Amino acid sequence: MKNLKIVWATCLLFITVTVAAQNEKDKKIMADAEKAKATLIEKDAGIKIFENSSGYAIFPNVGKGGLIIGGASGNGVVYENGSAVGMTSLKKVNIGLQAGGQAVIEVIFFETDAALAKFKEGNYEFSAQVSAVVADEGKSKNVDYDDGVLVFALPKAGFMADISVGGQKFEYDAFK
Template identity: 55%
Template sequence: MKTINKKVLIPMLMSFMVLLLVSCGSSQNTSGDIMADSRDAKATITKNHPNISELFDNSVGYAIFPNVGKGAYIIGAASGNGTVYENGTLIGYSSLKQVDVGLQVGGKAYIEVIFFQTQDALNRFKSGSYELSGNVSAVLLEEGVSRDVEFRDGVGVVTKPKAGAMAGISVGGQKFEFNAIQ
């Protein structure tokens, strides 16, 4: 019987993990779970970052994805579910999907928040399908470090690592689906 070469087995296992992560990872949450996780994520982010706290108060709207999971071995994928707020009021739920390609390996979990500076930017997000291109830069929040968020077309992105290890450089984008509360 032939043995499987490690150069083949490792990429196959990583690809399987990425597919598993994207297909079922965060879709198991109920709306109550997502709301509770979003509140916890907001508290975590605002605890040590007063300038981000101001964005929650002053933005037209924001989307919080409290549990985004990403895995990659050359091809990467990420997935998460979140809540969307307009003027501080919950207006719906959103799902995040990401695919990227590049020199990358590993897996991680993180919080992602998208701030909408203008009503037009929030309305584009609420229109149904929305995409962030790979050239949108996200501010990475680290303990004790405060940074300003860069807005492009009225949209600013903040991420905070939760767990995992990942290394690499990649190019890709994120796609979002919005579902309003009825």
């Protein structure tokens, strides 16, 4: 009986530590990511990429803005086989002809386990040629991965003449 109590106490300790490892900010981002996923699925009912990809990263609120010098940043959740496995952040700074501000939902899909593993190594960066598919009714049916990666963006508010994601840098922190 004493050993059983020790086992239960140990299990409760591990569960408590795991739950505590996700702070309030992470929990809010995770809830927002689930809402963003539902919004994207609602926008394009035919989207099957969530089910068919090895994994994906959802950034529920990427802020972009610029006037000649621009930038973007956001925090998100990385999913593998449909389960959250860690948190991620993106940053981008660029110089060029641009003006405006915008908030977007950004989702990065990974076609293979190798593409997802490369992202999870940390310090991942998109090449300048990578661009996003603007999510809309039926768009998901005619998209292709580029080097194992596919990016969807859904504008939430604001306007910018630029939807490029090239040059974005990402960091990844796995759940403990």
